[in-house]
Amino acid sequence: SQQGEEDPQALSIQEGENATMNCSYKTSINNLQWYRQNSGRGLVHLILIRSNEREKHSGRLRVTLDTSKKSSSLLITASRAADTASYFCATDRGGADGLTFGKGTHLIIQP
Amino acid sequence: GEEVAQTPKHLVRGEGQKAKLYCAPIKGHSYVFWYQQVLKNEFKFLISFQNENVFDETGMPKERFSAKCLPNSPCSLEIQATKLEDSAVYFCASSQQPNQPQHFGDGTRLSIL
Numbered sequence A: 001s002q003q004g005e006e007d008p009q010a011l012s013i014q015e016g017e018n019a020t021m022n023c024s025y026k027t028s029i030n031n032l033q034w035y036r037q038n039s040g041r042g043l044v045h046l047i048l049i050r051s052n053e054r055e056k057h058s059g060r061l062r063v064t065l066d067t068s069k070k071s072s073s074l075l076i077t078a079s080r081a082a083d084t085a086s087y088f089c090a091t092d093r094g095g096a097d098g099l100t101f102g103k104g105t106h107l108i109i110q111p
Numbered sequence B: 001g002e003e004v005a006q007t008p009k010h011l012v013r014g015e016g017q018k019a020k021l022y023c024a025p026i027k028g029h030s031y032v033f034w035y036q037q038v039l040k041n042e043f044k045f046l047i048s049f050q051n052e053n054v055f056d057e058t059g060m061p062k063e064r065f066s067a068k069c070l071p072n073s074p075c076s077l078e079i080q081a082t083k084l085e086d087s088a089v090y091f092c093a094s095s096q097q098p099n100q101p102q103h104f105g106d107g108t109r110l111s112i113l
Helices: none
Strands: A005-007 A010-014 A019-024 A031-037 A043-050 A055-058 A061-066 A071-076 A085-092 A105-110 B005-007 B010-013 B019-024 B031-038 B041-050 B053-056 B065-068 B075-079 B088-095 B108-112
Touching (some): A010 A019, A019 A105, A031 A061, A031 A071, A043 A055, A043 A071, A071 A085, A085 B041, B005 B088, B010 B019, B019 B088, B019 B108, B031 B075, B041 B065, B041 B075
Parallel strands (some): A010 A105, B010 B108
Antiparallel strands (some): A005 A019, A019 A071, A031 A043, A031 A085, A061 A071, A085 A105, B005 B019, B019 B075, B031 B041, B031 B088, B041 B053, B065 B075, B088 B108
């Protein structure tokens, strides 16, 4: 069952601005991951943060995790038109029991 | 291969017919996962495999859905007696280890008429 909720559901910003998306979840987790989905394609892994980590960076991406609030945020800095996509957070409980996804944020970068 | 390959890209079936989807995971990846995406959001986990063994099938509607991952063959997901609500995009993913990032294929779009 879905336990993650992304917010906002849709976000439209100008190229060059920063984009922030939030994700909440309900149960305890092992890892939290962020994925990107371009229209008509599969998910592409962006970044993984473990439950004992608070912040992680990868290029223009910054992810935070607050396990006390059961929430995470994804920041994309200096956005580009190519960042236009849907972004999903996903949690796992360890093992190979599959990921639990949020509903996604649709990000549009206006040139 | 270096990508998860799913076939076919599109599959159209009449209600009540059988549908079979295939997935070739990345070579060397021992874990395979199937997900269902309805209406461009809401991914639902269906089943996972460790090699040819089912690891977790808690998401599978067992009455009509079945899946296999046999040695030296693509993995498959089969839906018997399809219903309109089975219309969705079905994604396969694979990983080397269970807690590592999953690599997704581009999905099979199943349309039930």
